[in-house]
Amino acid sequence: MLDLVAILLVLTALLAYVNHRFVRLPTTIGVMAIALLLSSALLGLNALGVSALHHRALALLTSINFSEVLMQGMLSILLFAGALHVDLTKLRAFRLQIGLLAVFGTLISTIVVGAILWWTLPLVGLPLSLTYCMLFGALISPTDPIAVMGILKSAKAPESLELVIAGESLFNDGVGVVLFALIAGVLVSGTTPGAGQASMLLLQEAGGGVLFGLLLGYVTYRLLGSIDSYQEEVLITLAAVIGGYALATRLHISGPLAMVVAGLIIGNHGRALAMSDKTREHVDSFWELLDSILNAVLFVLIGLEVIVVRMSPMLGVAALITIAVTLFARYLSVGLPVALAQRVSRLPGGSWQVLTWGGLRGGISVALALSIPSSAERDVLVTLTYAVVVFSILVQGGSIGMLIRRWIPRGA
Template identity: 70%
Template sequence: MLDIAAICLVITALLSYLNHRFIGLPTTIGVMAAALALSLVLIGLDAVGVAHGLRAYEESLLRSIDFSDVLMQGMLSLLLFAGALHVDLSELKAYRWQVGALAVLGTLLSTLAVGIGMWLVLPLIGLDLPLMYCLFFGALISPTDPIAVMGILKSANAPKELELVIAGESLFNDGVGVVIFSLLLGMLASGVAPTPGQGLELLLHEAGGGLLFGWVLGYVTFRLLKSVDNYQVEVLLTLAAVTGGYTLASALHVSGPLAMVVAGLMIGNHGRALAMSDTTRGYLDMFWELLDEMLNAALFVLMGMEVLLVAFSLHELVAAAVAVGVTLAARLLTVGLPVRLLPRAFNLPAGSWKVLTWGGLRGGISVALALSLPAGPERDIVVALTYGVVVFSILAQGLSIGAVTRRAIRCR
């Protein structure tokens, strides 16, 4: 395992260097594009009988890494906490209803819209995917990925309130999406559809329990931080709270992602203001920012390399292109239009609906959930569709979100 980690670290470091030195793209986009290009070159060379050994080695390396487990049980807790750590809670409270509506109702409606849309469209292009798997795809692709969103938003220069809503939505809707996905997975395993009451109970237990657990974890950590003044100990306490708290949340069957977001908000606001010296704040920010950047780079490198393990037929390539259109249409219907038609309720600058629609980036969480489905031809189709949407989201939407933001807000 140490050898695999070392190889991944070396690849990530080299691709980060190449991007910074020669390409100049935002780190998340640049390293993923470089890793994707490297994998595609190996596929091309192998197709003409060259570098077969290199492709075989990269495939064996990727197969030895459980991407779903590495992200969902390893990186995710750290990345969500780091992202929430720098969100101003007082500003977020002013948009709590807007963020809540987009994260909960928007994700639920988008799951249905994408799932039913794909179920209706796929037979027209020669692919037959059961409704349940179409809904799986809807659940895993509807949440915007906070790791991708917050990494790319830094360079978009969006108005502060719009950036706050996009970041807040992305931090919370992935937890909702994971709960919906888990509910559907339970239906598939049992073969019995839960009643609306059972579904609501599961949602309240997972999501509500995650929020409550995150508050308790954040408060206990805050009290511990307040009782000492030693930056080494305090940074270690936050790291222990994240890793241990996420493990405990999983054991309690509550949403770990939501718990990490709430804990991060509490430590980043109350903890930063009331429990830390200036020295500790500086070291804490530096530690979590550095960890965030390194894990982000490693995650997007892995995502770029994963293309070697995704089986694309001509039908699946066409279906992936269709999935991009369906996903964007669902985002427009469930997020863009409400913001456009209810400007007073959302209280955002005119033109924000365009940014919210185009800025709904997907990333590693969607890929990890797709890979966690039971093995079979349906899973292979869902993985191909997911990978296609994620690659388009990061490379096309991520590269253009800054221009879309400037145009949408300037031309309001």
């Protein structure tokens, strides 16, 4: 394990250096792009008969349980760190827009993606059951807050639009994970729960996660306010995140939603009322550093994991179809409602285009796809997920700044 961590950290540091020194892309995009180039080079060498490096890389990557590393390791830290610097007062002003997009937008997108792929994939010789298609819809519909918030920092979007995109991505992640768990349960059991049972499960997971996050945030806030020592206070926040996420998992409630809610409480009430200036500075520095390091490691892993993805001409065509379907579902579930309710949304003109194109997918979608039990259908879904994620980060993420400048009026 120590050797594995050492290899990942050294490789990530080298790629981050190369990106910062020569490529100069946003870190998330840059390290992933360079990792993809390395993966492509290894695949090319393997095709030419030079397979030693490819075999070593393959052995390394197959020893990593990506789904477990992200969902049980990195995710709690990244979500908490992302929520920690969101202004709750400003976020509250857009709570209706964020809530509708996060819940109903994710539901609509899941259904649209699942239904269209169920109809179109047989046309290219890859028929999947409706359950598997809906499972893919659930894992690909939530935007990844880790990817979104990392790229938004350099995109210079208007504050109102940035708040809605960031807020939606923080909360639709929890909704998507709950939907995925429900559909995966149907796949395993072979029985479809009724509307009442599904609603209760959704309420238990999502509602329980929010309530637990409120409790965790309040208890942590009280502990922070009772002392003034930045070393212990930084440790308390870290313990709250790691321990809280583990407990939420044990209680079968949404850990991602709990971390987002706890992060909002600590980042707002905790920073303002329970921390001295010195503590605030150290807490902010600690979580920003941890967030940037884990973000870089995560996207290097995504770039390298392409080595284990199976590809064929038929899957390539299916991947292109899936990318188009995912964008269309994003437009129907988010872009179109915002465009039709432009005045009500209180967002600047052109926001629907940015919301549609800025729906980035990342590590969470990959982790969920890799968590599906081994089968031929799972291999197809993993390949389609990687295609959407790579397109999302490199193409959508790489162009979002330019599109914001083009679509959003100056001074909005």
